[in-house]
Amino acid sequence: MDTFSSGDVVNLGASRISSQLFESYLECPTKCWLRSHGEPAIANLYAEWIRAQKEAYRLDSLKRLLQSASENDCVIAPPVPENAKDVVWRHAIDVCWRTSELESSLQAVERLPPKDHGRYVQFIPHRFEFVNKLTKEHKLLVTFDAFLLSEVIGRDVKVGKIVHGEKRAVLKVNTLAFAGEVRKRIKAIAALLAGTSPPDLVLNRHCGQCEFQTRCRVQAEQKEELSLLSLR
Numbered sequence: 001m002d003t004f005s006s007g008d009v010v011n012l013g014a015s016r017i018s019s020q021l022f023e024s025y026l027e028c029p030t031k032c033w034l035r036s037h038g039e040p041a042i043a044n045l046y047a048e049w050i051r052a053q054k055e056a057y058r059l060d061s062l063k064r065l066l067q068s069a070s071e072n073d074c075v076i077a078p079p080v081p082e083n084a085k086d087v088v089w090r091h092a093i094d095v096c097w098r099t100s101e102l103e104s105s106l107q108a109v110e111r112l113p114p115k116d117h118g119r120y121v122q123f124i125p126h127r128f129e130f131v132n133k134l135t136k137e138h139k140l141l142v143t144f145d146a147f148l149l150s151e152v153i154g155r156d157v158k159v160g161k162i163v164h165g166e167k168r169a170v171l172k173v174n175t176l177a178f179a180g181e182v183r184k185r186i187k188a189i190a191a192l193l194a195g196t197s198p199p200d201l202v203l204n205r206h207c208g209q210c211e212f213q214t215r216c217r218v219q220a221e222q223k224e225e226l227s228l229l230s231l232r
Contacts, residue, residue, distance in 0.1 A: 002179040017189050019104035022144050025189050026137045027206045032189060033198040034212050041211035050209050057130035058107060061163055062093050065108060084121060084153040087111055097152050102186070104148045110161070123149055125160045132165035139173045143182045146175035 025032035066074055073090035080097050081087050095106040108126035125145035129138055142160035150157045160173040192199060203220055207213050 002176050016098065016101060016103050017186055017193075018102075019106075019141070019144055019148075021189060021193075022185065023137075023141055025185060025192070026140060028202075028204060028210065029192060029199045030201055030216060031206075031210055031212055033192055033195075034215075036193050039212065039215075042214045044209070044211050044213055047209045047211050047213075053130045058128045061128035061168075062108065065091060065093065080152055084123070084155070087121070097148060099148065099151045102144075102148045102151065104145050106145050106149070109149065120155060122159070123153055123157055125149055125157065127160070127162045129162055129164040132167075134162060134164055134171060138162055138164075140178055140182055140185070142173050143175040143178040144186075147179070147182055147186075 021032050021036055024035050069091050075089045075092050077094045077096060078087075078089065078092045090111055092109045092111075093107065095104075095109050097104065097106065106125050107128055110124040110126060112122040112124065114121055125142055127138070127142045127145065139160075139162075142162055146157040146160050156176065158174065158176050160175045162171045162173060163169070164171065201216060201219055201223070203216060207216065210216075
């Protein structure tokens, strides 16, 4: 079984890897590089619709969470705790925490007190996805959140939860099962951001919902990029 440890992420240089950049990399390395360098986006109606759906679902989910929690059990944007034992809230939302190498806007974090004496408090990252069918990428995203959370509290975060779809089903993710792959992706992103030019352009199925679609398609046509063939 893989684990998260404080020495997992090293030598990332000056660039701090955010959860947004990690998500962009899963969708397309070129998109990750362009976003990290502040490349201007071009209007894409489908991309804007996807973003609006995600944000509406996230806000509604957080509203439901706030309504179901007592006033003293839920906090908004808490600071990084100096000691995990000092945390008293049950739920936290809009948790923007960072380490020297990583940062994430965790949508929500749940704290579960230990059931037995001598056991640790559990911290569980939550994500909210409007789609009914989850993919491996969704599991990697919540594992990235668990990765950062483990760095902050100094112990493994073994479970993440994804609330998704119209029925608001809850999927529990064994984050340790994806820890090794997330670690590899983080190191690959660090190498990518350390470069001075974008990666080789390869169009994929995500292009239709990307704000850089026009930019990349023009370049692909100029270079007669073979990946265009699969999109026609």
